[in-house]
Amino acid sequence: MKFLKIFIVFLIINFGALGIGSWLMAEGPQGDWYLTLEKAPWTPDGWVFGAAWTTIMICFSVYMSFLYLKRPTQKIIVLFAIQFILNVSWNFIFFHQKLVDIALIDIVLLTIIVTAFLFTYVKDLKAKSLFILPYLIWLCIATSLNLYILLYN
Numbered sequence: 001m002k003f004l005k006i007f008i009v010f011l012i013i014n015f016g017a018l019g020i021g022s023w024l025m026a027e028g029p030q031g032d033w034y035l036t037l038e039k040a041p042w043t044p045d046g047w048v049f050g051a052a053w054t055t056i057m058i059c060f061s062v063y064m065s066f067l068y069l070k071r072p073t074q075k076i077i078v079l080f081a082i083q084f085i086l087n088v089s090w091n092f093i094f095f096h097q098k099l100v101d102i103a104l105i106d107i108v109l110l111t112i113i114v115t116a117f118l119f120t121y122v123k124d125l126k127a128k129s130l131f132i133l134p135y136l137i138w139l140c141i142a143t144s145l146n147l148y149i150l151l152y153n
Helices: 002-024 046-070 074-096 100-152
Strands: none
Touching: 002 046, 002 074, 046 074, 046 100, 074 100
């Protein structure tokens, strides 16, 4: 029961981040600016982003729930808060402000934080650490997409 309560809290926070991020991105991927960019050949179709982020946030909520139950420390909360801010702000920086270079810095920092979660707590969570892998894999893909746009536009 304790896991379920914490899991629901993390689900609300993580899906809240997606909602805030969507709200902050103005027209986002449907806007003229984005549609006219030269995008990487491996850029997924639009529907993939929604499916990926839904899966990622469910898995990340499971991961954070296990981690918080194992180590309910201030450090975990601070890392999670930094991750939240970087995740939400990328949408604003990239889509709303069109600052592709600053967005790249943001997403690299986000990738570092998620990687730090994985490697710092793998001994504590063991196989449960697999729940953070979809997030890390997606961030690597998204970082490559951001970099491509920076280099070719």
